[in-house]
Amino acid sequence: MALNLLNLSILFVLLNIINPFPFAEPRTLEASTTPFSKTLQNLRGVHRGQNAKGVGELRGYLQKYGYLTKGSSSNDNFDENVESALKHYQAFHHLRDTGVVDDDTIKKMSLPRCGMPDIITNPNPNPNGLVGAPENYTFFPGSPKWSKFxxxxxxxxxxxxxxxxxxxxxxxxxxxxxxxxxxxxxxxxxxxxxxxxxxxxxxxxxxxxxxxxxxxxxxxxxxxxxxxxxxxxxxxxxxxxxxxxxxxxxxxxxxxxxxxxxxxxxxxxxxxxxxxxxxxxxxxxxxxxxxxxxxxx
Ligand SMILES: [Zn+2]
Ligand SMILES: [Zn+2]
Missing domain, CATH: 3.40.390.10 (Collagenase (Catalytic Domain))
Structure with a gap:
């Protein structure tokens, strides 16, 4: 039993080491009938300084995909961190970086997508995907690669x-x-x-x-x-x-x-x-x- 528990904890530690990406929450998005899409619809036009139901969910989405590291996802306060993260999201996706949930942002966030984050928070030798950066590919933190072809x-x-x-x-x-x-x-x-x-x-x-x-x-x-x-x-x-x-x-x-x-x-x-x-x-x-x-x- 002790051995099993030990194995389990080793496995858990290993999983955390090899998955250093901030996409742990199974946050969801899909076409217009889903809760997250409805949440976004309800947030249309909401901006910094406002408190609105659903901002926490938006915050969770932005955290999951690497745009935001701070704050609790249950917090419905549209603060400057959420605004800044939303602007990063909009810039990465070539939308107008208004920092407001507008129609184009709702449309983009409603698309099915890959579960990996867009922006990896660690410094990257090829740090693209940031506001104002040229269009470009990225690597994972530390640029891990295969040692054989x-x-x-x-x-x-x-x-x-x-x-x-x-x-x-x-x-x-x-x-x-x-x-x-x-x-x-x-x-x-x-x-x-x-x-x-x-x-x-x-x-x-x-x-x-x-x-x-x-x-x-x-x-x-x-x-x-x-x-x-x-x-x-x-x-x-x-x-x-x-x-x-x-x-x-x-x-x-x-x-x-x-x-x-x-x-x-x-x-x-x-x-x-x-x-x-x-x-x-x-x-x-x-x-x-x-x-x-x-x-x-
Ligand atoms: Zn992907
Ligand atoms: Zn999996």
């Missing part, structure tokens, strides 16, 4: 999903190939449990600190090198033909995280955080990012 990957079994197995494997094979084409990496599929990168579908709570949230909202997340885990939310309406949530689009994005890229504020990049339709080709910004980390192929 020959990587294996494995499909893990998991929850049943709305897309068939052949389509899943083909989409991921194509996604791996897209990154291999512009980098020194070679990827080979394996069934070996020692695979470097693993991917699979999970529902709700699933053995990490970041439970999924049902259809819409957060679609997937992945861990920085050399962790290798990629998790997709099993509750999405995954498709292989570009409709609903295009699996290959999200796979290509999450694989970028597995290789060491953070979110980009280039609206053309595969590594931008929101899902706004099929996007299966890497942009110049994605290519510049992976080559800055590993060199050319």
């Amino acid at each position: 020959f990587l294996t990957y494995r499909r893990t079994s998991g929850a049943t999903v709305s897309i068939n197995e052949t389509a899943v494997r083909r989409a991921m094979r194509d996604a791996f190939q897209s990154w291999a084409n512009v980098s020194p990496f070679t990827f080979n599929e394996t069934t070996d449990r020692s695979a470097d990168i693993t991917y699979g579908f999970h529902r709700g709570l699933h053995l990490d600190l970041y439970p999924f949230d049902g259809p819409g909202r957060v679609l997937a997340h992945a861990f920085a090198p050399e962790d290798g885990r990629i998790h997709f939310d099993a509750d999405e309406l995954w498709r292989s033909n570009g409709s609903d949530i295009d699996f290959q689009t999200v796979g290509l994005h999450e694989l970028g995280h597995s290789l060491g890229l953070g979110h980009s504020n280039d609206t053309d990049a595969v590594m931008q955080p929101n899902y706004d339709g099929q996007r299966r080709s890497l942009s110049q910004d994605d290519i510049d990012g992976i080559q800055a980390l590993y060199g050319q192929n």
Whole structure:
């Protein structure tokens, strides 16, 4: 029993070490019928100095995605920290940085998206995504990267999903190939449990600190090198033909995280955080990012 408890605490510590990202709260967002969208609608026009129901939820959203580190998410006071964080969010997403919840901000925050934060609070050797910064790729804190160029990957079994197995494997094979084409990496599929990168579908709570949230909202997340885990939310309406949530689009994005890229504020990049339709080709910004980390192929 003592040993089990010890193992559990070691696991917990390890999870905290390898997941140093502020996206722990399963905060949710989705199209117009959801509570968060309604919250945003109710906050339209609210600004600094006001106290309004729902500001705490907005604060939680901004914390989850790396725009805000201070304050309690139960605090409904729209203070200068919330205003500043909202301006950062708006600047990253190329909206007018008014610091007010306006229509464009509501629309953007209502898109399904990746569960990883946009702005990582630690100093970054390539500190993009800040107000006034040029459009560009980012890395994780400390720029973690793979120490080898020959990587294996494995499909893990998991929850049943709305897309068939052949389509899943083909989409991921194509996604791996897209990154291999512009980098020194070679990827080979394996069934070996020692695979470097693993991917699979999970529902709700699933053995990490970041439970999924049902259809819409957060679609997937992945861990920085050399962790290798990629998790997709099993509750999405995954498709292989570009409709609903295009699996290959999200796979290509999450694989970028597995290789060491953070979110980009280039609206053309595969590594931008929101899902706004099929996007299966890497942009110049994605290519510049992976080559800055590993060199050319
Ligand atoms: Zn992402
Ligand atoms: Zn996960």
